[in-house]
Amino acid sequence: MLKNKYSILFTLRYFTVINNKVISIVGAGISGLSCALKLAGSKLTKDYTLRIFEDGERIGGRAHSIKVDDFSIDLGAGRFSPALHPNVAQLLNELKEEIEVFPFTKIVCPHPQHKGLKEILAQLKLKIASSHNESFFQFLCQHMGHEKSHAIINALGYDSLYLPQISPKIAYDIIEKHPEIQCFSENEGYEWFNLVDGFAALAKSLYQQAAKSGVDFYFEHQLINFQTKSANTLLEFAGSEQQEIWHNSAYTVLALPPTAMSSLNIDFPNSWSDFSYGSIPLFKGFIFFDHPWWKDYELENKVTIVDNPLRKIYFKSDKYIFFYTDSAYADFWLEETNKSEDEYINTVMGLIAKALNISIKELPRPISNKFKYWPSGVEFALETSPDHPPVLSKYNGKVIATSDAYTPHCGWMEGGIIAGRSAADHILKQLEKSDVEKVAAEIN
Numbered sequence: 001m002l003k004n005k006y007s008i009l010f011t012l013r014y015f016t017v018i019n020n021k022v023i024s025i026v027g028a029g030i031s032g033l034s035c036a037l038k039l040a041g042s043k044l045t046k047d048y049t050l051r052i053f054e055d056g057e058r059i060g061g062r063a064h065s066i067k068v069d070d071f072s073i074d075l076g077a078g079r080f081s082p083a084l085h086p087n088v089a090q091l092l093n094e095l096k097e098e099i100e101v102f103p104f105t106k107i108v109c110p111h112p113q114h115k116g117l118k119e120i121l122a123q124l125k126l127k128i129a130s131s132h133n134e135s136f137f138q139f140l141c142q143h144m145g146h147e148k149s150h151a152i153i154n155a156l157g158y159d160s161l162y163l164p165q166i167s168p169k170i171a172y173d174i175i176e177k178h179p180e181i182q183c184f185s186e187n188e189g190y191e192w193f194n195l196v197d198g199f200a201a202l203a204k205s206l207y208q209q210a211a212k213s214g215v216d217f218y219f220e221h222q223l224i225n226f227q228t229k230s231a232n233t234l235l236e237f238a239g240s241e242q243q244e245i246w247h248n249s250a251y252t253v254l255a256l257p258p259t260a261m262s263s264l265n266i267d268f269p270n271s272w273s274d275f276s277y278g279s280i281p282l283f284k285g286f287i288f289f290d291h292p293w294w295k296d297y298e299l300e301n302k303v304t305i306v307d308n309p310l311r312k313i314y315f316k317s318d319k320y321i322f323f324y325t326d327s328a329y330a331d332f333w334l335e336e337t338n339k340s341e342d343e344y345i346n347t348v349m350g351l352i353a354k355a356l357n358i359s360i361k362e363l364p365r366p367i368s369n370k371f372k373y374w375p376s377g378v379e380f381a382l383e384t385s386p387d388h389p390p391v392l393s394k395y396n397g398k399v400i401a402t403s404d405a406y407t408p409h410c411g412w413m414e415g416g417i418i419a420g421r422s423a424a425d426h427i428l429k430q431l432e433k434s435d436v437e438k439v440a441a442e443i444n
Helices: 003-018 030-040 086-095 117-125 136-143 147-156 168-174 200-212 258-263 293-297 328-337 341-355 414-444
Strands: 022-026 050-051 066-069 071-074 100-102 193-195 216-218 220-227 232-238 244-249 253-255 277-288 302-305 312-316 320-326 368-381 392-393 397-402
Touching: 022 030, 022 232, 022 244, 030 050, 030 200, 030 397, 030 414, 050 244, 066 200, 066 368, 071 193, 086 200, 117 136, 117 147, 117 168, 193 312, 200 216, 232 253, 232 312, 253 293, 253 414, 258 277, 258 368, 277 328, 277 341, 320 328, 328 341, 328 368, 341 368, 392 414, 397 414
Parallel strands: 022 050, 022 253, 050 216, 253 397
Antiparallel strands: 066 071, 100 193, 220 232, 232 244, 277 320, 277 368, 302 312, 312 320, 392 397
16 A cells, blocks of 8 residues: 555656646535636636546535425525626526525514614614623623623524624624514615526536536545645645555645634645634524415515524425424533434424424424534635735645635625635736746846
């Protein structure tokens, strides 16, 4: 095995001398796919081989949809607003993806704290500039008192607002950019949509375009190390059978979130960025019934925010019910799903009954369910600075890191598109500069 490894290394180092025109992208999420497509569309890369490496078996990253009966559900990203996400809207229009209204912008069974909450938040927002090194919860407590602050966050339904790393600025970004609670901000009235076939349809279309443009895809390739020498980078992957696989690259794009970057032995973020990063776990649970009983209560296409572990309950037309939680309650549901299915369903149905003030005996038994726990569902820079670069680079710009976490749209497909295209621009500028220098040298 040792001899074989050094034989491979020798071959690749010899190959480096005769051909270094390879651009490698690690990560087949929306960022990686967007990067590959922009590179593939440029004349500057016509002599380069483009490769995408993905450690799993599918493309899309957090764009993860599955089929249930004759419709799709999004276990990951599942909505967008043209007002907030113009790149997503434009891309979906160009690809002619079928969209439908995401209707969950009207809260039923309002929380007692919802009355007057928009005005309270608007007044508090004026005080953000004077708050330093405070979490949003500390900020609220300073101005509203401890009990009222708890009530406000419970009413908003996003428990990440309790976390010490969530600053007032990040908190207002959460409030203003989510359809269920945008009514408590100046963004009230923004339209939201989802894809009929789920966000995985977007990833699939991008994948097909990239493959048609000549991009090579390598699945079940987990990056475990890389070495940069001279003008090239040697990438080491673990394959599906844990065999070592090596690839040579002139430029490398690490289209990976901060948690994945931190798992590599590359001193991230210390030697890469002046920023630090955090993440929040997410959980989505889908419950299916043999008939839409919630229509009897006029709940179809409505959402409610409740003071129990379900937090936000969505009644999707005549198809299903789903709930969406973050932070501590996401971890709570992970523990529940580790119990028996009956115990998990009993907990869910008991909490739905409590939220709607209905006897659980009146509710039918679900016929099936699906769920997804994301340990780092949203990743973001803790310092909410507009100056955060969309790409981080090292080794004379030969190795580039990019993620939606570095953009103002962390956690959204919009951020992924911006990140991927920014990484491509970074490489294209270097290639253009190299061409100019080559021409100048020939003239001289």
